[in-house]
Amino acid sequence: MSTLKEVLRQKIEEHRPRTVRLLKEYGDVSLGEVTIAQAIGGARGIKCLVTDISYLDPYEGIRFRGKTIPETFEALPKVPGSDYPYVEGFWYMLLTGEVPTMEQTLEVVEDWKKRSTLPQYVKDVINALPEDSHPMVMFSSGILAMQRESVFAANYKAGKFNKMTCWEDMFEDANNLMAKLAPLGAYIYNKKYRNNEQIDPDPNLDMGGNFAHMIGQCDEYKDVARMYFILHSDHESGNVSAHTTHLVASALSDCYYAYSAGINGLAGPLHGLANEEVLRWTQNFMEKLGGEVPTKEQLEQALWDTLNSGQVIPGYGHAVLRKTDPRYTSQREYCLKTEGLKDYPLFKLVSMIFEVAPKVLQEHGKAKNPWPNVDAQSGVIQWYYGVTQYDFYTVLFG
Known part of the structure; x- marks a missing residue:
């Protein structure tokens, strides 16, 4: 048995009595009221996960297992010669x-390498789709x-389901699925582009x-991939894609069904x-x-013109x-320390918007949060390295 699985087993056995006690002694405690607006508006703000x-945290941002993003990057083992951690080590931390x-x-x-071979039948499925299929359709279909090959589904069908041990099948x-996501994404990218x-x-x-190697990217992009996969891994499990995987899996659907469903939710324009x-x-x-980087005065006026015309400033607010x-800050720091990228005109514009837009939005008075979110930065990095196919960006997220 792998170290990860054994540690996870111990964690689960330690956790179960807590959950049993919580249900037995506090099961009737109310978590709050639900308004009609919340019910109609997609359960926003309802505590139900x-x-x-x-x-x-509204003021600290995401914490992974109690650690902020800088603390996470600092704590995890780094790839030799890199400032960034192994995604595999982050997976270990998320689980345990x-x-x-x-x-x-x-x-x-090493375990993921053994599991990572993409089956030929998956390639056949992708190749059978129309050439103009969206890469997210290919990604979801491949998953x-x-x-x-689901171990969970096979054991359930064979009458071996046990609610105390079914986590082992999942x-x-x-792990089989996570190990194949990068090869699957790379196969789709190479086929389409x-x-x-x-x-x-x-x-x-x-x-x-x-992943960087398989899509023909440079060595610098390897760190981009590591950073990107960690930053986009989870966001409190309540967004559309994460919530969807929980919901589908609650029907005892295996993780292939659940993750594919989550990917379909991720493909939406609002996500x-x-x-x-x-x-x-x-x-x-x-x-x-x-086509030129403007002065701050020119930019400020342009932002006001945008808002006064009834439009929003995309990438701002949460x-x-x-x-x-x-997550925006981490990507910005990567840009600032990377030669070429820090002087890239598109990044310079994004950086200037970061300096100017919050003040404009505060004065405008309609935005609850005038600060940039993760999306305000991520596409610029991809574009700089030649990943200029907009349609593929959501696959990177997935």
Whole structure:
């Protein structure tokens, strides 16, 4: 048994009595009232989920297992020669709540390599789809196609379901799926945007590094992938995609059904497509300004013109946050320390909007949160490295 699975087993056994006691002694405690507006408005603000993985503080931003984003990046074992952690080590932390050692991290790295081969039938499914299919359709279809390999579903069908041990089947399915997501995403990217020129994985690389390698990217982009996958991993489990996976899995659907459903929710314009829309707006905004980085005075007037015309400033505001999204800050810091990127005109415009927009939005008075969210930055980094296919950005999120 792997170290991760054994540690998780201990955590689950320790946690169960707490849950039993909570239900027995406090099961009738009310968590608050629900208004008609909340019911009609998609359950916004209703306390109806239990999660230990992350917590979204309005003023600190996301905490993963109690750690802020800077604390998370600092604590996790780093890929040699990189400032960024292994995604596999982050997976260990999300599941257990413990920061893994380098040895424990590398055990997950090696385990995922063994599980990462993308079956030929998955490629056949993707190849059978119309050429103009959205990459998220391909991504969701590829995930769903692998359901035939579900350990959870097979054992349930065989009459081996046990509610005390079924987490082990879900654990196997989840690791099998996570290990194949990067190869699946890379296969789709190469098929749609690189004339189907597929690149075999490098057995010496981690998940993030291998994704960059398999889509023909430079070494710098390996850190972009590691950073991006961690920053977009979870956001209190209550957003559309995360909530959908919980809901579908509650019917004892296996993780292939559940994750595919979550990916479908992620594809919506009000969720995962937001980063694409922000980048389009920023590029169009720059074009209206003559294609040059404006002065702060010119930018301020342009932002006022945008608001006065009834439009919004995409990438600014958040349903919960009341400060700059730390996921935005992490990406901004990456840009500022990366030669070439820090002087990239599109980034300079995004950076100037960050300096000017909050003041304008505060004076405008209608935005509850005048600060940037994660989407205000992420598309610019992708564009700089040549990942200029808007449609693919949500696959990166997934």
